[in-house]
Amino acid sequence: MLPPFIGALRYGLILTAIFLGFAGVFARLLHLQVLDREHYAQFAEESRDRYDRLVAPRGPIVDRSGNLLASTQTVIELGVDPQSLVREDFTKIPELAKILDIPEEEIRTAFEKRERRNSQTGEVRSVRWVKLKDAVYPEEYDQIRDLDIRGVYGNYKNQRIYPAGSMAAHLIGFVADDGSGYYGVEQAMDFYLQGQDGWRESEKDGRRRELAQFRWREVAPRPGLGVELSLDLVLQTKVESELDLIMDEYSPQSASIIVSDPDTGEILALANRPTFNPNFHGESPKSSWMNRALTTVYEPGSTFKIVASAGAMNDHLVEPDTIYDCGISRVEYEGRTVRLPSDSHDHEELSVKDIVIKSSNRGAALLGMTLGDQRMYEYARAFGFGERTGLRLGAESRGILHPVKDWDGLTISRLPMGHAVSATPVQVHSAMSTIAAGGVRRPLRLVRRAFDAEGETVLNFDSGEEHRVVSEEVAETMAGFLEGVVGPQGTARRAFLDGFRVAGKTGTTQMIVDGRYSRRHHVASFSGFLPADHPEVVITVVVEDPQLKGVGYGGVVAAPVFRRIAETASHHLHILPSGVIGGPLMALTENTQ
Numbered sequence: 232m233l234p235p236f237i238g239a240l241r242y243g244l245i246l247t248a249i250f251l252g253f254a255g256v257f258a259r260l261l262h263l264q265v266l267d268r269e270h271y272a273q274f275a276e277e278s279r280d281r282y283d284r285l286v287a288p289r290g291p292i293v294d295r296s297g298n299l300l301a302s303t304q305t306v307i308e309l310g311v312d313p314q315s316l317v318r319e320d321f322t323k324i325p326e327l328a329k330i331l332d333i334p335e336e337e338i339r340t341a342f343e344k345r346e347r348r349n350s351q352t353g354e355v356r357s358v359r360w361v362k363l364k365d366a367v368y369p370e371e372y373d374q375i376r377d378l379d380i381r382g383v384y385g386n387y388k389n390q391r392i393y394p395a396g397s398m399a400a401h402l403i404g405f406v407a408d409d410g411s412g413y414y415g416v417e418q419a420m421d422f423y424l425q426g427q428d429g430w431r432e433s434e435k436d437g438r439r440r441e442l443a444q445f446r447w448r449e450v451a452p453r454p455g456l457g458v459e460l461s462l463d464l465v466l467q468t469k470v471e472s473e474l475d476l477i478m479d480e481y482s483p484q485s486a487s488i489i490v491s492d493p494d495t496g497e498i499l500a501l502a503n504r505p506t507f508n509p510n511f512h513g514e515s516p517k518s519s520w521m522n523r524a525l526t527t528v529y530e531p532g533s534t535f536k537i538v539a540s541a542g543a544m545n546d547h548l549v550e551p552d553t554i555y556d557c558g559i560s561r562v563e564y565e566g567r568t569v570r571l572p573s574d575s576h577d578h579e580e581l582s583v584k585d586i587v588i589k590s591s592n593r594g595a596a597l598l599g600m601t602l603g604d605q606r607m608y609e610y611a612r613a614f615g616f617g618e619r620t621g622l623r624l625g626a627e628s629r630g631i632l633h634p635v636k637d638w639d640g641l642t643i644s645r646l647p648m649g650h651a652v653s654a655t656p657v658q659v660h661s662a663m664s665t666i667a668a669g670g671v672r673r674p675l676r677l678v679r680r681a682f683d684a685e686g687e688t689v690l691n692f693d694s695g696e697e698h699r700v701v702s703e704e705v706a707e708t709m710a711g712f713l714e715g716v717v718g719p720q721g722t723a724r725r726a727f728l729d730g731f732r733v734a735g736k737t738g739t740t741q742m743i744v745d746g747r748y749s750r751r752h753h754v755a756s757f758s759g760f761l762p763a764d765h766p767e768v769v770i771t772v773v774v775e776d777p778q779l780k781g782v783g784y785g786g787v788v789a790a791p792v793f794r795r796i797a798e799t800a801s802h803h804l805h806i807l808p809s810g811v812i813g814g815p816l817m818a819l820t821e822n823t824q
Contacts, residue, residue: 285428285429285449285450285451285452286388286389286410286428286452287389287425287427287428287429287452287453287454287455288303288305288389288426288454288455289303289389289391289406289410289424289425289426289454289455290303290423290424290425290426290454290455290456290457290458290681291303291457291458292403292416292417292420292424292457292458292460293457293458293459293460294459294460294462294463294464294467295459295460295461295462295463295679296463296464297459298464299394299395300393300394300395300398300399300403300460300462301391301392301393301394301403301417301509302392302394303389303390303391303392304390304392305369305387305388305389305390306366306367306368306369306387306388306389306390307367307368307369307372307385307386307387307388308362308364308365308366308367308385308386308387308388309331309362309363309364309367309372309375309383309384309385310360310361310362310363310383310384310385310386311341311342311360311361311363311380311382311383311384312359312360312382312384313341313342313343313344313345313358313359313361313382314357314358314382315381315382316342316380316381316382317381320342320380320381320382320383321339321342323378323380324338324339324342326378327375327378327380327383330371330374330375331363331364331367331371331375333363333364338363341362341363342382344358344361345357345358346358363383366390367385372385391405391406391509392510393405393508393509393510395464396508396510397471397506397507397508397509398464398467398468398502399462399467399471399501399502400415400506400507400508400509401414401415401501401502401503401506401520401521401522401523401524402415402416402460402462402498402501402522402624402677403415403416403417403509404416404417404418404419404509405417405509405512410425412424412425414520414522414625415522415624415625416458416460416624416677416678418625419623419624419625419678420458420623420678420681423455423456423458423681423690424455424456424457424458425455426452426453426454426456427452427453428452429449429450429451429452429453454684456681456682456683456690457681457682457683457686458678458680458681458682459678459679459680459681459682460498460677460678460679461492461495461497461498461499461676461677461678461679462498462499462500462501462677463499463500463803465799465803466490466499466500466796466799466800466803467499467500467501467502469500469795469796469799469800470488470490470500470501470502470796471502473488473792473795473796474486474488474502474503474504474506475504476792477504477774477777477788477792478504481774481777481778481779481783481788482777482778483504483774483775483776483777483778484775484776485503485504485505485523485527485774485775486503486504486772486773486775487501487502487503487504487523487524487527487656487771487772487773488500488501488502488524488770488771488772488773488792488796489501489524489656489657489660489769489770489771490768490769490770490771490796490800491660491664491675491768492767492768492769493664493667493668493673493760493766493768493769494668494767495673495676495694496621496664496673496674496675496676496694496697497675497676497677497679497694498622498675498676498677499768499800501524501657501677503521503522503523503524505519506519507519507520522624522626523656524655524656524657524773525620525622525624525626525627525628525655525656526626526627526628526655527628527655527656527775528628528630528631528653528654528655529654529740529742529754529773529775530649530650530651530652530653530654530740530741530754531652531654531658531659531738531740531756532648532649532650532738532739532740532754532756532785533590533595533648533649533722533736533738533739533785534649534659534662534663534736534737534738534756534757534758534785535616535646535647535648535649535652535654535659535662535738536586536587536590536595536647536648536649536736537587537614537662537663537666537709537713537736538607538610538611538614538616538647538662539595539599539602539607539610539647540583540586540587540595540598540709540712541610541666541670541700541701541705541706541709542598542602542606542607542610542701543583543598543601543602544583544705544708544709545610545700545701545702545705546602546606548601548602549598549601550583551582551583551584551708551712552582552583552584553582553583554580554582555580555581555582555583555586555593555594555597555598556579556580557574557578557579557580557581557586557591557593557597558577558578558579558580559571559593560573560593562597562600564600564643564644567640569600569640569641569643569644570641570644571592571593571596571597571644572592572593572596572644572648572650573592573593574591574592574593576589578591578593578594581594583598583712584711584712584715586598587709587712587713587715587716587736588712588715588716588718588720588721588722589720589721589722590716590722590736590737592648595648596643596644596645596647596648599643599644599646599647600643604635604638604642604643605635607643607646607647608632608634608635610700611632611646611652612632613672613698613700614661614665614672614700615658615661615662615665615672616630616632616652616654616658616662617629617630617631617632617652618658620657620658620661620674620675621674621675621676621694621695622657622674622675622676622677623677623678623692624677627655627657628655630652630653630654630655630658631652631653632652632653633651638651649738649740650740656756656771657675657771659738659756659758659771659773660675660758660769660771661675662758663735663736663758663759663760663769663771664760664769665700665701665706666706666709666710666713666760667710667734667760667766667769668706668766669703669706669707670699670700670701670702670703670705670706671697671698671699671700672697672698672699672700673694673697674694674695674696674697675694676692676693676694676695678692679691679692680692710734710760710763710764710766711734711763713734713735713736713759713763714732714733714734714763716734716735716736716737716759717733717734717735717759722737722784722785722786723735723736723737723757723785723786723790724786724790725786725787725790725791725794726757726759726786726790726791726793726794726797727794728761728794728797728798728801730809731761731762731797731801731806731808731809732761732762732763732764732809733759733760733761733762733763733794733797734759734760734761734763734766735757735758735759735760735790735793736757736758736759737756737757737784737785737786737789737790738754738755738756738757738758738785738789739753739754739755739756739782739783739784739785739786740753740754740756741753742754742775742776752776753776753777753782753783753784754773754774754775754776755773755774755777755783755784755785755787755788755789756772756773756774756785756789757771757772757785757786757789757790757792757793758770758771758772759771759793761797761801761806762806762807762809764809767804767806768797768800768801768804768806770793770796770797770800772789772790772792772793772796773789774788774789
């Protein structure tokens, strides 16, 4: 019997609604628990599962004395889940902004970013993560956790840092966003530095926090190996400061300096300008990342003259006192008349020795013709031109040395003086190192060894195969010639270091601008070594387009830089002085005789 205040129709509708409601619940439960049970069971399982990749810390990079050049530290990538925030969390924004040292408005915008619309499909999705700061240190993260903001949390990651800033930046390189090495040693030695990642499997609660008691498996990461370089931080610091002085005084397009040990081929210092700070590499133009000592090519000019003179003596075609007429402008060669290059000063008859000391272009051309096309080319290759130097630093230019079949009628007269060939600063340095090493060309080496966390050597890196280019006697004779270049009659008097026998060669090359040799733009260079009689260090300075009144001669721009670096190297490497004309030891000897 129905209550008097409820009609039969209304009663039927209420019963039907209740029935349909229970039927709908039952149907949904049937769908979830029976028909599609496996799918939702897997979804629930995956929602609880937590898989963490444990990134292996990257190995350190150190110099030859163990000074740290690159290391890895643990930081936290901090973000917020706007869906987890409550109203009271917004009142803590000023404190959070103070800890993070970012504007309050930036944090408020991140807190309020609850939805994101797909620009292509128009689909609206809930935002569950907005980055607040890329790197927060652990002590800062502890302060943030004390604020108890529910949706703010971080993920631990490894960050690469370079304690010395921009020092040796082009040699070290940096780590890209994907964690792989980029440029320099970071890229070349990435296989050894990167280590092996681990992982952890566990469960998480509703706030995505790990439930450590349900941790199933954990494989610890294996840190990367350390890499020791041949760099000497004292000499590297000196080179960097000298480059800064060059940039301030001459405002060149670029400059490079290389210092090495001729006995081992080890690079002791190498730097370029422009440069960058690998800690903030993204703030510098990509052009500043280039290691110009290995990639920039230029005509080496007079520094190349050691090739023809050493080659002709090594083939026993000339002696140091063989005379050439350097006053003529044309010469017959292989049935044709060849026009000789001009000299900056008029010369008549010069010996082979004086051709090198006075840097005669015509004399060099005549020496090249004495060798002939094929032997001139072969000696240029033997000295390392047209080939990579052996440094394991990724991209390195071979330079340009055309085979004989591609030579024109003037090549034989221009190549011996350092034209019709393009080389990198490191190739010129390698050629000079060959003379300093007694005629043996050794591949240049930067990486010495890989070591483990205990400092024990895991792998030694040798410098590769060496080749004899000229005899030891010829190399010693050439060293004597190059010592004369630095003497009173030579072109590099500003490279003279009191108390030491210094050998070297200047280079002043016209740059090619709009397809023509420019009279206003030059590359100034000097490459040399000391002591001349038993070389212990080789130094090369290359300055592209120095700005000064007159011509930017290598003897004016680069030679003084060589002298200052050589002075530091002599003290630091404990190189003993040797008597030279005008030097204190020779003066003392003369006074006692």
